[in-house]
Amino acid sequence: MSETWLSQEAYDRLNAELETLRTEGRDSISAEIEVARAHGDLRENAEYHAAKDEQGKMEARIRQLTELLRDARIGEPDTTDVARPGLVVVLDI
Numbered sequence: 001m002s003e004t005w006l007s008q009e010a011y012d013r014l015n016a017e018l019e020t021l022r023t024e025g026r027d028s029i030s031a032e033i034e035v036a037r038a039h040g041d042l043r044e045n046a047e048y049h050a051a052k053d054e055q056g057k058m059e060a061r062i063r064q065l066t067e068l069l070r071d072a073r074i075g076e077p078d079t080t081d082v083a084r085p086g087l088v089v090v091l092d093i
Contacts (some may be wrong), residue, residue, distance in 0.1 A: 018065040029055045
């Protein structure tokens with residue numbers, strides 16, 4: 001796996017997003033699913049299916065952020081003359 005460099009600001013922002021999704025996001029989507037479930041037959045309940053789809057997207061984002069932050073390096077990458085995936089290349093012309 002390649003290194004991902006994040007500034008402290010980016011790391012803090014993504015970490016805050018992750019914490020929000022894990023707490024408020026999960027609570028909110030659970031409440032939406034319960035309300036939709038109360039409307040009756042789940043096979044024909046578009047609101048329920050939309051809420052479940054949203055829950056799936058949110059859980060995927062939580063997994064993505066967890067992996068990104070776990071493997072991230074904070075700071076600036078070392079100066080190098082070799083272009084690699086994930087690096088910003090600046091050409092002095």
